[in-house]
Amino acid sequence: MNNINHKNIMDFKGIDAGSFGSLLSFMENNEEPWGVKDCESRFMYANKATLKFSQLPINFSIEGRLDNECPAQWAEFASDLQRQDREVETAKKRVAMIQTCLWGKEHTLCEKYPLFDNEKKCIGTIFHVTKFNFISLYDLFNKEIPPVLITKPPTNSFTKKELEVIFYLLQSLNAKEIATRLNLSHRTITNKLQLIYEKAKVNSLNAFKEYCKAEGFNRYIPEWFIKSGCIFI
Numbered sequence: 558m559n560n561i562n563h564k565n566i567m568d569f570k571g572i573d574a575g576s577f578g579s580l581l582s583f584m585e586n587n588e589e590p591w592g593v594k595d596c597e598s599r600f601m602y603a604n605k606a607t608l609k610f611s612q613l614p615i616n617f618s619i620e621g622r623l624d625n626e627c628p629a630q631w632a633e634f635a636s637d638l639q640r641q642d643r644e645v646e647t648a649k650k651r652v653a654m655i656q657t658c659l660w661g662k663e664h665t666l667c668e669k670y671p672l673f674d675n676e677k678k679c680i681g682t683i684f685h686v687t688k689f690n691f692i693s694l695y696d697l698f699n700k701e702i703p704p705v706l707i708t709k710p711p712t713n714s715f716t717k718k719e720l721e722v723i724f725y726l727l728q729s730l731n732a733k734e735i736a737t738r739l740n741l742s743h744r745t746i747t748n749k750l751q752l753i754y755e756k757a758k759v760n761s762l763n764a765f766k767e768y769c770k771a772e773g774f775n776r777y778i779p780e781w782f783i784k785s786g787c788i789f790i
Contacts, residue, residue, distance in 0.1 A: 590686035598639040645669045655706035708780035711773035
């Protein structure tokens, strides 16, 4: 499998074979899942840990396949994963996604980075998956944790504090409970809710929840909420 992986990945034009070969060697010998996708989200390379953690056969030929073409738990969420690939390629910077049941029984943090050629053109993505301990996350969610969580807001319409209010609002907390969680006054939260509704162009909680579902806020968690509660294993 390794020879095929090396050949496929070196098919990318404009990549320095020497330096990238060293990166591939690092990935191959790493105990955590690493891999490379092209700009169509097709796997160009995946190390053995990727196959192991996703419970794929060790001899499974993943090269050239899309997420939904692999018999893995994350195949069901291919659209979310590929949307993130496009985001990385467009923004040309790291994007992280929290995954709660896509790699066997492990909770994971999936980080993706843009892959550039020698001309600084983005030609794909590099992904890295790390085990994640959700000690604080279970305390944050009143409901079942979604299988895929994003840490970047779906829109830039809201302030940091408004994003915190939105998160707790979607956990069915009322204004008083949100005020307690954020150590703010009840009146402050009420005012923020009014501003949030105005920005979303809605006038009721049910309408706002529909807005959040359409925009993707039902899968969003502020990244600063989990940093202090995460442990890398």
